[in-house]
Amino acid sequence: MPRPRMRICLSAALAGAGLILSGCANPSVGSDRDDPTQPVTLKFWHGWSNQAEVKAVDDSIARFEKLHPNIKVETVNNVTDETVNQALRAGGDDAPDVVSSFTTNNVGQYCSSGMWADLDPFMKKTGVEKEKVFPKTFLDYTSYQGKQCALPLLADSFGLYYNKDAFKEAGIERPPRTMSEFKRDAAKLTKRKPDGSYERAGFVPNFRLYQNSPDRLFAQWGPAYFDKKGKAQLARDPRTKQFLTTQRELLDAQGGYAALEKFRTTFGDEMSSQSSFMTQKAAMHLDGEWRGLMLKEGKAKFDWGSAPLPVPDDQADTYGRGYLTGTVAGIAHGSKHQNAAWELLRFLTVDTDQVVRFANAIHNVPSTFAALKSPKLDADPAFRTFIDIARNPHSQAMPPSINGGQYITAFQDFAYDAEAGKVPDLDKGLRELDAQIDADNLQSVN
């Protein structure tokens, strides 16, 4: 084929491909003009897969259908965010009307893209005042740049589990409240075998242990990851350096990073009876509210208790705070029955009785003010600790991001190096980290 003809054909092929490809991403438009009193079938997709959890969801749906006989709900469980994204992108009759996600980091994208419908008009229509219903922290991680496209569907809060027998043995009367107490108690609780290896560590702070990710521990300092302009400010915030320094001190107080990292590899699976706290290889342990139930069901051979994680000495008045995360739920932008979908979403997230029953059933923290105060809530003191953490105004969740929490992984990577002593100049490293986070965020903006 002569060259000019080849070029023309190639250009035409590329232009054609561009036209075909550019048409493959067009979110379908739904409707909020439906009458929620008319018979309708809704599709609800969620991520729970455990048998007891799925039963709890199904029971909730049964209660909803009893209240709204005209609305039938078909549930699909064990659905991942990728599947939800694909379904919402494709649209059509089989796409869900109500969706949920365990990944709060994706809320930014759901809101900014319009894939999850803005819920403010629905709340306004039905008289739901979100500030009076949900704690501010929960509203923060379910909205993005002022757009409330999701609501919290129960939450997880993180605190400290401690071995009371070990505390008694070490002569410690109560769980630590400040970081200096934390370091001192951790060192006191550390026990070694005759050959020098660990029999028990006071608290294994290593960021890669179970739920110990840096963002969770950093919540005790109450950090601000971004300034008002959305620029990363970890280098400018002195708390970042304090946190990373405290981590190194915690490690050094118990034998150093390398020794504890090696000890960490001897721990069993987090969700098994061989986990470090269960086998008494650690006297203190960071975890979510579900651990209490596991300790009871696993018949722990020691007396244990729960408390909030310690806070920095200069912020002692914030003791009681912790890291929060949770499940989020919203309405698909492409749903043709958005008012009916709102009725289901409102029932699942706002109805006090429903929220309390669901929280008790799956042992999660309720996500509304009324449910958090409800007398019907599980009275177990260990669980109550986590309710209090969730209610604490100083508790923090991660700010939403437009790119699935890329800034969190960047921060985690840096923190892994810092705890291993691989960052000789923390200030310089944090400045580079900020620049990286800003570049990643800029790359995600259209």
Place this chain on the structure above:
Amino acid sequence: MSLVESPERPAATAPRPKAPALRRKHLRQRLRTLGFLSPWLVGFSVFFGYPLLATVYFSFMHYNQIEQPSFVGLRNWKYVFTQMPLFGPALWNTLWLVVVMVALRVVFGLGIGLLVTKIKSGVGFFRTAFYLPYLAPPVAATVAFVFLLNPGTGPVNEILEAVGIPAPGWFNDAAWAKPSLVMLSLWGIGDLMVIFMAALLDVPKEQYEAAELDGAGAWARFRYVTWPSITPIVLFAVVTGVVQTMQYYTQALVAGKLASGVTIGPGTVIQPGYPDHSTLTVPQLVYSLGFQNFNTGAACVLSLVLFVIAMAVTTLLMRKRAGLLPAED
């Protein structure tokens, strides 16, 4: 001046127009050819041509898999090459695995093949024993290896420590993580072993007999008889090995996640490549960028980089025959 008279060429004449019947015949021939080619053409277009075009197209677009794509020029390319610190380690790890893993797999596969073909009794048992691990699903095999090589509780380290050998951290040590993955791939060498066995059994026996009569020892027999006969198969193993290793994903991802001990749950974000990005390969980065960070453009750039490298290496190997076959004129 040439002494040899060149025969006179006939004068060039304009081609005569073909008769309609002849044109129809040619058209039928073309259509028949296309008909026979069509299964491949359809497969190629749907599973290679279109995805490749789409990847090139999206590499110049901002596309978060939800909103309409928008043209951003070279922004994604600039981001990958200048603002993505993980690109370097991922590419290095991938190329390291390509060089080390492929070389060792070929050497081991050939070694085991030779061994099994030489065995006089119990051939069936040894063939099965060496082939079976290859049938284990990659995820299951990786889980087993991470368990066996656990630096704290794994039986391998307990044995090593019992006999006084300092035990490495395997998947938990950045220096040992890639060698551990290589060990895992060598354990599943059964596929290459079978291919090499077939090649080795195809070498004519008379050539060995002739070599023995000429007084050739074991090494000389391998060097001058076996090797020339199996070089095309070695080349096949190298080329397919390079292409497969360029796409190395599952084992590295599973090993990294398991060894790190991080549990996935609400609010958990995981960067693959534990420990210290030592097991991060380009395909893992593509997935992470594309489906965790919704950065389709950058993921497409990375995919194209991988494609170009794989094409270049394969072309080079095919051209030079990897020094195994005499290059064609």
